[in-house]
Amino acid sequence: MNARLKSQLISYSFILPYMLIAVVFAFLPFLIVIMLSFYQGTLLDLNNLKFVGLDNFKKVFMNADLYLSAFYNSLFYAIVIIPVGQITALTLALLIRRKSRTNAIFETVFFSPIIISMTAAGVILAYVLDKMGPLNYLLALFGIPEINWFGDKIMSKLGVGILEIWKGATFYTFIYIAALRNIPADYLDAAKIDGVTWWQEIWHILLPLIKNAILLGVVMTTIFMFQIYDSIYILTGGGPLRGSESIAFLIYRVTLLDDQIGLGAALSILFLLFVLLISFIQMKLLKSETEY
Amino acid sequence: MVRDKIGILAIVKYIVLVVISGGIVIPIWLLFVSSFRQTTNVMTYPPKLWPDDGDFANYIELFFGTTFSFGRWFLNSLIVAGLSTGLTLLVCSLAGYAFARREFPGKNIMFVLIISTMMVPSIVSLIPSYLIVDKLGWTNSYLGLIIPTVASAFGVFLLRQFIQVLPKELEESAKLDGCGDYGIFFRIIFPIIGPSLGVLAIFHFVGNWGSLIWPLIITTDAQMQTLPVGIAGMKTYGSNTSGEIMAATFLSFIPLFIVFLFAREKFIEGVTAGAVKG
Numbered sequence: 123m124n125a126r127l128k129s130q131l132i133s134y135s136f137i138l139p140y141m142l143i144a145v146v147f148a149f150l151p152f153l154i155v156i157m158l159s160f161y162q163g164t165l166l167d168l169n170n171l172k173f174v175g176l177d178n179f180k181k182v183f184m185n186a187d188l189y190l191s192a193f194y195n196s197l198f199y200a201i202v203i204i205p206v207g208q209i210t211a212l213t214l215a216l217l218i219r220r221k222s223r224t225n226a227i228f229e230t231v232f233f234s235p236i237i238i239s240m241t242a243a244g245v246i247l248a249y250v251l252d253k254m255g256p257l258n259y260l261l262a263l264f265g266i267p268e269i270n271w272f273g274d275k276i277m278s279k280l281g282v283g284i285l286e287i288w289k290g291a292t293f294y295t296f297i298y299i300a301a302l303r304n305i306p307a308d309y310l311d312a313a314k315i316d317g318v319t320w321w322q323e324i325w326h327i328l329l330p331l332i333k334n335a336i337l338l339g340v341v342m343t344t345i346f347m348f349q350i351y352d353s354i355y356i357l358t359g360g361g362p363l364r365g366s367e368s369i370a371f372l373i374y375r376v377t378l379l380d381d382q383i384g385l386g387a388a389l390s391i392l393f394l395l396f397v398l399l400i401s402f403i404q405m406k407l408l409k410s411e412t413e414y
Numbered sequence: 415m416v417r418d419k420i421g422i423l424a425i426v427k428y429i430v431l432v433v434i435s436g437g438i439v440i441p442i443w444l445l446f447v448s449s450f451r452q453t454t455n456v457m458t459y460p461p462k463l464w465p466d467d468g469d470f471a472n473y474i475e476l477f478f479g480t481t482f483s484f485g486r487w488f489l490n491s492l493i494v495a496g497l498s499t500g501l502t503l504l505v506c507s508l509a510g511y512a513f514a515r516r517e518f519p520g521k522n523i524m525f526v527l528i529i530s531t532m533m534v535p536s537i538v539s540l541i542p543s544y545l546i547v548d549k550l551g552w553t554n555s556y557l558g559l560i561i562p563t564v565a566s567a568f569g570v571f572l573l574r575q576f577i578q579v580l581p582k583e584l585e586e587s588a589k590l591d592g593c594g595d596y597g598i599f600f601r602i603i604f605p606i607i608g609p610s611l612g613v614l615a616i617f618h619f620v621g622n623w624g625s626l627i628w629p630l631i632i633t634t635d636a637q638m639q640t641l642p643v644g645i646a647g648m649k650t651y652g653s654n655t656s657g658e659i660m661a662a663t664f665l666s667f668i669p670l671f672i673v674f675l676f677a678r679e680k681f682i683e684g685v686t687a688g689a690v691k692g
Contacts, residue, residue, distance in 0.1 A: 130519065132595045136512035137524065139505045143565040148531040151542030158542070168545070214434065217427050230678065231435045234442065236685055237674055238667045239624025241642035245663040249448065249456070249655045250441045256461040288438070296686045320423065349535045352626045356646055370537040377541050378631065390538040397535050 158387035165383055178388035189389065191364065192372035195279060199368060200347045202283045207291040208340060215298030216324060229299075232292040243289040244356030251281050275365025278358045282366050285353045290346075294339045301335035302328060341404045348397060369393050449473070449661035456655050472661035483636045484662055487644035491666075494559045494629070494640055495622040501564045502618050503611050510573030511603055515585070525574075532567045536627075544631050554635045563622060569614050572687060576610040577603060616677075616684030623670060641666045 159178055163171035182189055214232060218225040235243060250257050251271040258268040271281040305328070313327050329336070351370040354360055360367040360375060367375065373393060377386030443463075448456045450468025476484035512518070513525050543562055544553075552558030580603070588602045604611075626642040633639045639647070645666060648659045674681045 129595070130517070133512050133516040133518035133521075136516065136599070137509045140509035140528075140565055140570065141524070143505065143561060144528060144531065144567075146546060147543055147562040148534075148539065148565055148567075149527070150546060151539035152531075152534060154542035154545065155538055210434070213430065217431055226678075228431055228435060229682070230675070231438055233674065233678075233682065233685075234671065235438060237620060237670050237681075238442075239626070239642050241624065241626050241645050242663045242666050245645060245649075245655070245659055246441045246445050249445065249660070252457060252655060254457040254459060256440075256444055259460050288441075292438075293685065296682055300682075300686050349537065351537060355626065356649075370535065373537050374540070374627070383541065386541060390541075394534060394538050398533060401533060 155387045155390050158384055159391050160384070161387075162382075162384040164381045165378070166381070168383075171384075174384065178384045179392070181385060182388055182392065189372065192367045192369050195366060196348055196368045196370075198279055199283060199286070199350060200344060202280070203286050203290075203347050204340065204343050206283075207287045207343060208294060208336075210287065210291045211294035211339070212298055212336065214292065214295045215302060216328065219299055219302040219328075221303070229296075232295055235289045236293050236296075238289065240285075240289055240352040241356050244285060244353060247281070247285045247288060248357055251284070272358060273362065275362065278362060278366040282350070282353050282357055285357050286347070286350060289353070290343075294343065297335055297339055298332060301332040305331050337408050341401070341408060344404060345397065345401055348400065369396075445660055446664055448655070448657065449664045451657050451660075453656040453658070456657055456660065472657040473665075475658055476661055476665070482644065482648065482658065482662070483639070484644065484665075486637055487639055487641045488665070490556075490559070490638065491623060491641040493556060494563075495619050497556070498560045498563045498622050499615050499619045501560065502566050502569050503615055505564055506566055506569030506614070507573050507577075507604060507607065507611065508599070509570045511577050511599055513570065514574045514577035515582075525570075528567045528570055532571075540627060540631065543628075547632055553632045554638045556638075558632045559629055559638070559640070563625070563628065566614075566618060569618065572614055573607065573610060576607055580606060612680055613684045613687045616681055617687055620670065620681075620685065 158171075160173060160175060161171040162174045162177070214228075218228045218232075238246075249255055251269075252258075253268060253270055253272075262268065269277060271277050309327065309331065310323075313323055318327070348368075349370050350368050351374055354366055354368055354371045355374075358366040360371050364375075369389075370393070373386050373389050376382050376389060444461055447462050447465045447468070449472055450465040450470065451462065452468075452471070455462075455467075476482055509528075513521065547553055547558045547562065550558070552561070584602055584606070585598050588598050593601065624642060625640070626646060629640045630643045630646065633643060636644070636647075641662075645659060645662050648656070648662060
């Protein structure tokens with residue numbers, strides 16, 4: 123065996139453990155989901171899958187209104203959570219961008235929701251948002267009538283939005299703090315000598331300098347927000363009347379609860395294409411924004 | 415005048431920070447207080463701010479009662495997140511090293527394939543992965559809970575980035591000293607990338623500790639469930655918010671939080687690593 127071949131074999135041995143697991147649990151599932159989208163059957167009776175061609179996809183498009191509501195819910199989540207979450211994250215980052223003891227305390231506080239699991243955060247907010255819970259008590263002090271967060275389709279979506287923002291927004295704060303602290307000191311010193319106001323400093327110096335981080339944050343949160351389902355599972359279970367179901371939760375429900383495995387697979391494929399399309403558009407925007 | 419303006423700005427700044435901090439801390443505090451109270455008293459008007467009428471009944475029930483396998487869930491979470499993290503570090507650093515430093519046919523295409531798996535939403539591969547685990551007979555087992563979570567494309571990407579910027583002289587001098595290919599990795603590379611491994615370890619552990627849907631669908635046996643699955647399941651035992659859920663939830667994040675207090679910088683680096691490096 124020559125030295126080059128031997129060296130290559132050793133290289134393969136380095137990636138072998140990873141590739142073995144990736145093939146079985148990342149690539150193979152992907153092929154299976156494509157295959158399943160052409161079949162009909164139930165999870166309990168996998169030996170009796172029936173090949174149905176494109177029927178599952180036809181079903182989705184013929185009964186589009188059954189599935190569009192989940193799509194609209196996902197859009198609702200994206201439209202509410204992304205701007206509110208990002209503006210909160212960015213504001214907090216700008217407020218505590220300097221390293222100091224006080225800011226270290228705020229950093230610790232803002233980091234806690236990141237460590238808390240979505241399940242735990244869901245239990246906490248289910249309690250806070252409860253009809254008899256502390257939030258309604260607080261609102262009542264200001265004369266605001268009690269809100270039934272889980273009673274109707276809009277409020278339950280807002281409830282999920284609050285959970286996602288409570289648990290997720292400060293994650294981006296730390297991305298933005300890292301970016302702000304990476305700005306070379308001389309940029310900021312020069313600005314100080316020129317006597318810019320705090321507003322000019324933020325608007326004309328800091329934000330443009332961390333533009334890439336912000337774009338990245340927006341891309342990440344967009345991709346994540348279209349995929350949420352843990353928060354829905356734990357807080358509303360998709361209800362009431364499927365009013366808080368996201369696309370990802372719909373796929374979960376159709377496949378596991380309604381036990382329509384082929385239909386779930388077809389929805390998965392369509393969802394994947396949608397997520398890829400969104401990512402592609404955002405990457406394009408990201409590229410054109412950074413080239414100057 | 416200028417000074418007044420700065421004073422007002424500082425006040426506004428601290429009001430914003432304190433209000434948002436309150437929005438995070440107060441719910442956690444209320445959870446803590448409720449965890450000492452009887453289920454029937456959890457929802458009191460006004461909310462209780464101090465656990466002066468509570469006791470440890472919920473905690474005792476969790477650990478010594480027969481309704482919940484809380485101790486077991488905790489142990490399972492520890493085993494699963496711990497082993498998953500350990501294996502991820504090993505498997506991903508081996509692959510990351512090969513992609514950073516070694517030459518072999520198909521290297522680029524394999525790397526692109528690995529990275530592209532990051533684009534696939536987890537819900538898409540959830541059911542097929544379950545079918546595979548079921549075929550392997552790994553449902554309700556640590557194997558099923560751990561192995562599928564080990565192939566972290568993000569981990570390979572991150573460690574490859576870190577290894578790429580190491581000076582090549584290290585490996586060359588080790589080779590001159592007669593160090594073999596595996597020796598170079600385990601004796602030179604692996605120790606040097608320790609800090610990066612720490613970053614990935616935190617990132618992976620935190621994510622795995624909180625993971626819900628995967629352990630949920632592959633475990634039916636309460637003895638094999640992890641904390642998030644167990645806690646999510648407690649919601650069906652009774653009312654939405656029982657004292658026991660509050661206690662279980664509090665216990666589910668407080669250990670991690672204490673570790674975080676001791677390694678703040680590392681945690682922050684760990685969680686933001688992907689975004690900052692990428």
